[in-house]
Each structure stands twice: as C-alpha cells, then as structure tokens.
Amino acid sequence: MTGPLVPPFTRETAIEKVRTAEDTWNTRDPETVSLAYTPDCHWxxxxxxxxxxxxxxxxxxxxxxxxxxxxxIKELWSFDGNRIAVRFAYECHDDSGNWYRSYGNENWEFDDQGIMRARYASINDLPITESERKYHWALGRRPDDHAGLSELGL
Known part of the structure; x- marks a missing residue:
C-alpha cells in the first residue's frame, strides 16, 4: 500500500481502493464488508x-x-477527488446449480477518512453454463496472477 487510501485519490490510490473493495467483498462476510461504509451510508x-x-x-x-x-472482479473506470467509478463482474450460482455472470458499474463517494458514504450500482445478469465460467480461483481473494476484467475480455 502506498499510504492512506483517502481522498483526493491519485490513480495509484484509486486502483488500490478498488482492489481493497474487491478483496473485502470476496470474503463474503457481511459484517466485514459493512465496515468499509459510513454508519449512515446510502446505497x-x-x-x-x-x-x-x-x-x-x-x-x-x-x-x-x-x-x-x-x-x-472490480476494475477502476475513473476517479476524481473523493469519487471513484468502477466496473465489475461476478460469477455465482443458485441452489439449483444455475450459473450467472453479473456485470455492472458502481459510483462511489467517500468521506475525508476514505470511508464510502454513497454507492450507486447498476447490474445486469447473464445466465451462463458452468463451462463458460472464467473465475476459477479458490473462494476468497483473487490471486494476483489471475487475469482482471480487461484481460478476460469482459
């Protein structure tokens, strides 16, 4: 880490903030994830x-x-001051074994301490077959050597 991930963001700190958010969401631990947001955050x-x-x-x-x-997987799209725009895609299945890839964009706004106070997400779901999956790492953090969205053509 290059230092505190607080606004105003540089390209480097914005990329780190996005990867930190990805890693936290990949824990699938609601309590842990919630700590990245202000107590009065709006989504x-x-x-x-x-x-x-x-x-x-x-x-x-x-x-x-x-x-x-x-x-x-999340990827930086743009940033300015205390705001970051992200594109993302995730894969999951339901309890019947139907797989999906969900694509979306998020707009984030942070307070002065770098805690997110607003998150606006637009998401679309695409049914996929298990053989069309592109994310094959063990549950948890995406390995550093695993391709990102652009490298996967997503």
Missing amino acids: RNRAEFVNGRDEIVAFLARKWSRELDYRL
Missing part, C-alpha cells in the same frame, strides 16, 4: 435502496445466501 443496488450498516449487513447476508460460490 442504490439495482432497484433496492439500502441505508446504513445494519441494512448493508442484512442485504449482503440475503445476497450471499442466494448467490453461491460468489467470485468478484
């Missing part, structure tokens, strides 16, 4: 509105009870 996730850490924890617990073997 729009698809058509659902989430406010505050308690609602974030409940939302993520629900999400990961349905989205099994979840693996996520």
